[in-house]
Amino acid sequence: MDKNQLDNAIRCGQEFLASYAGPKAGTRPYQLLERLFENATRRTGPDTFEFTWKDIAEPADHEDEGKQLKRNLSTAIQRWAGHTDALSELAIDSGSSCIPVIEQLTQGAGAGIMNRYIIRTAPARSDLQCDKADIPAGYIRYTLEMVDGPNWVGRLVNGLAAKGWVWRSMIGTIVAAVTCACFMIYLGLLALVLEKTAFGLIKALIDVLIVLAALYFTFSPLYYCVTRRIIKASFLMTPLDLQSTQLEYVETGQKHSSGRPIRQFRLVSYSATCQLCKARVEIENGRWRMWGRLVGRCDYNPQEHVYSFDYTTRLGRLIYPEYIMLADTGYCSKINDEKLPSASSANDTNFRDSQGLTAEGCVADVQNGG
Ligand SMILES: [Zn+2]
Numbered sequence: 001m002d003k004n005q006l007d008n009a010i011r012c013g014q015e016f017l018a019s020y021a022g023p024k025a026g027t028r029p030y031q032l033l034e035r036l037f038e039n040a041t042r043r044t045g046p047d048t049f050e051f052t053w054k055d056i057a058e059p060a061d062h063e064d065e066g067k068q069l070k071r072n073l074s075t076a077i078q079r080w081a082g083h084t085d086a087l088s089e090l091a092i093d094s095g096s097s098c099i100p101v102i103e104q105l106t107q108g109a110g111a112g113i114m115n116r117y118i119i120r121t122a123p124a125r126s127d128l129q130c131d132k133a134d135i136p137a138g139y140i141r142y143t144l145e146m147v148d149g150p151n152w153v154g155r156l157v158n159g160l161a162a163k164g165w166v167w168r169s170m171i172g173t174i175v176a177a178v179t180c181a182c183f184m185i186y187l188g189l190l191a192l193v194l195e196k197t198a199f200g201l202i203k204a205l206i207d208v209l210i211v212l213a214a215l216y217f218t219f220s221p222l223y224y225c226v227t228r229r230i231i232k233a234s235f236l237m238t239p240l241d242l243q244s245t246q247l248e249y250v251e252t253g254q255k256h257s258s259g260r261p262i263r264q265f266r267l268v269s270y271s272a273t274c275q276l277c278k279a280r281v282e283i284e285n286g287r288w289r290m291w292g293r294l295v296g297r298c299d300y301n302p303q304e305h306v307y308s309f310d311y312t313t314r315l316g317r318l319i320y321p322e323y324i325m326l327a328d329t330g331y332c333s334k335i336n337d338e339k340l341p342s343a344s345s346a347n348d349t350n351f352r353d354s355q356g357l358t359a360e361g362c363v364a365d366v367q368n369g370g
Contacts, residue, residue, distance in 0.1 A: 005121050013037050013087065016087055017033055033102075036056055040119050048118050053069050056069075077102050085143060085146075089143060101121070142296065143314075144269075151236075154245075160265045161252055162264065177219040188205055191205060225247050246283055246294070250266050270282075270283050271283075275327045276326065280299045281316075282296065286306075295316075296308070305318070
């Protein structure tokens with residue numbers, strides 16, 4: 001490992017932080033990461049950057065003996081690990097092969113011995129190697145982020161491998177739910193025959209519908225995740241600070257004795273940048289003709305800037321033809337480059353409103369020959 005390699009990795013980390021507009025962007029852990037990389041650029045050692053909280057503290061941090069800083073640092077390290085894929089893509093795009101990793105090196109032992117931390121380089125994930133020039137024209141590329149700190153419902157499912165008793169329980173649960181639903185339908189049909197009064201019939205049918213709906217909403221995500229491989233995660237699993245998370249059913253690399261791949265559940269968050277307005281694109285359930293599919297919706301204009309989503313190629317394409325045409329003209333990117341704020345401030349609706357620079361405005365201009 002040489003200084004150049006770490007310098008490249010640190011630059012990659014700084015570039016990522018400068019453009020990051022995802023959940024909790026700009027919060028104290030991310031501000032601390034910026035400070036940390038700034039400190040790392042000024043290091044004198046050649047290969048790694050080792051530090052304690054005092055090395056990166058500012059005068060205000062000493063007021064509480066660095067307690068707040070240490071908490072932020074712990075959160076920052078946890079969140080940084082969730083950005084490995086995004087960092088790998090960024091590193092590869094800029095011709096580098098390594099990313100910066102932040103770890104706790106040693107545990108403090110009281111009596112003034114402090115925790116030591118380190119920034120070192122790690123190889124970028126080569127399976128994400130994708131030359132930007134190879135991405136077909138008109139497509140956006142999604143980036144995967146692991147969901148760190150899922151709530152307790154998410155923790156029950158995240159990383160659960162479908163093998164042994166887990167696999168048998170899953171099959172048993174789905175079979176039990178389907179059997180229960182069939183039984184409720186049978187009871188509903190029986191009520192049609194046996195109930196003598198209209199009130200009794202309506203009450204029985206409502207009871208049946210409530211139980212069927214409860215069964216569907218409780219157990220269908222499990223079934224759909226297993227059969228579709230990826231679904232929008234339930235709000236019960238989504239941390240409050242994340243708008244959209246997905247539950248994937250991915251291969252672990254191991255195999256059952258039958259040769260069938262063992263899969264596991266994984267809570268993730270895919271996002272991309274909108275071609276039209278540079279805002280963040282997040283994954284949602286499709287509506288109308290996109291029913292049953294996942295789509296990417298732009299945070300700034302979720303109704304119109306809608307993209308297809310493929311988690312295997314991580315690529316997506318605008319769905320509505322008028323916007324495909326618009327993106328192909330490069331009109332909006334020209335407008336974005338010249339007048340719009342950077343991606344990190346693309347959600348500043350006041351700015352856009354004050355400038356009259358909406359994507360609809362772009363469409364109207366193009367259609368009017370402007
Ligand atoms: Zn957009």
